Amino acid sequence: MTQRITVVGGGLGGLATAAIMARAGHTVTILEGNDWVGGKSRRIEIAGQRIDTGPSLVTFPGVWQEVLNRWDELGDGPSAADIAGVTLERLPEVGRYYFRGQQANLPVEEGHEWHEAWQRFEREHGGLGPAITTLLTHDPWDPAILSAGKELLSRYGVRLTTEGYLNGLRWMPQDLRDVIAIHTLNAGVSPNQTLALYATMAAVMAHDGVFVPRGGVYEIAAGLENLARAAGVSIHTGEHVVSVKKNEVTTTQATYTSDYVISAVDGGILEGLMGKKSRPPKKLSCSGVAIFGVLEQELPEEIVTHSVMMPDRPDELFGSLASRNRPHETMAFLNYYRAGEIYPNDRPVAALLLTAPPDGEQCDITDDFVQRESRRFSDLLGLEKSITDMMTDHQILDPEYFAGFGATGGALYGAPAPWWRSGPFHSPAYNSPKNPWLWRVGSSVHPGGGIPAVLGGVLISTRRMLATLDKG
């Protein structure tokens, strides 16, 4: 029977869910508060040049492929790949890392003092990509999970956090351990708050590659929107949802009646929309200050697409973020695209992303923190001028902007769940017997997992939803 479904939130999670549910024959409406779809993934233009904000790299491309496969399985006609029109381009390296006077690519190049240790780490973990993809895309009760889980657990033994696991690798130089551990900031938290799986991910990214769609990461959002529209989804932007009740979603403009509601907003927002009061969270994931700019000239040849600057004392950074103070030194990314590379631009563009505490503050380019860290990064890269001074035009996104997605202080991934309640053991669940009409997807369930966890979670939850609707 065709059901009426309202999806709250048109980020990647909401778009993918809507596309699959509509393709399965249901009548689906997306209600998105912003005037663009894609949520944290957004496209802006600065001085006529394209730059995508939010996610900058696509990892675990098998998950994206699974989304396309699912769409194809649910009907006939043109293929999902053709409709979505996304072409992933592999970067030659995960990135170039700058740490305590050292610099190294991942995978670590031959001749580097970390090379041998990296080779061993990659040998032991690099082949685990398919097992992680299975974990990301299959229901925990699926038999396929058992062998994938066993394969992963056999690496960790009893050391189940990233920090605990890496501390046990005595044969690995401490600095390389720190470089691997800092990847947990991609989930917004320190390495003692994430599953050991995060250590493995660095090796898998090096082994299987990191990707950027031709045209920019926003192509993923645009591709999902194409799939949703092709399946008949009705997409309403600029409609901020103010209340969610059984069978009824109210926005600033109208009330929508439906059989099912799917929440694809950040964790915590839904509770407010349902009229529940919640206490401010004690722990928060990190926020960021991101400066996107058009450069006056190309950077030197040796600067790679994705550079990572580490703080000399990662512990101090984790402490500052936890106490919500600006760190003395932070972890920063520089994403750099030459004219015509990835984007259809005629000038070079760069994004400088500084990890920052979730303080909800505004920040501009003259801010001490921005100036200091831009200078430090530029010195490490061997640039004559600070990268922000090389920007002829720029736009800055700060914790105040990120707070607009609903999380206290602009925490990028809201309040982190304890590490043992993440991944397949996530809380909240996709659905509960108390409210069978209500489902959750995207970062409301998998906040810090990035695009693969959001899309993988969509595959799992929509499979369960469709099975429940079939039974009903």
Ligand SMILES: Cc1cc2nc3c(=O)[nH]c(=O)nc-3n(C[C@H](O)[C@H](O)[C@H](O)COP(=O)(O)OP(=O)(O)OC[C@H]3O[C@@H](n4cnc5c(N)ncnc54)[C@H](O)[C@@H]3O)c2cc1C
């Ligand atoms: C700076 C940054 C860098 C990142 N880098 C990467 C990366 O390189 N690789 C990677 O894989 N992941 C990365 N991520 C994570 C990735 O962007 C997210 O995991 C993903 O975009 C989350 O998608 P989502 O749909 O679950 O949530 P969102 O994108 O947050 O979508 C939720 C949507 O709900 C809407 N909404 C909220 N409240 C309401 C309301 N009341 N009414 C109507 N609509 C509402 C919001 O406007 C938004 O569009 C990054 C994230 C950030 C912020």
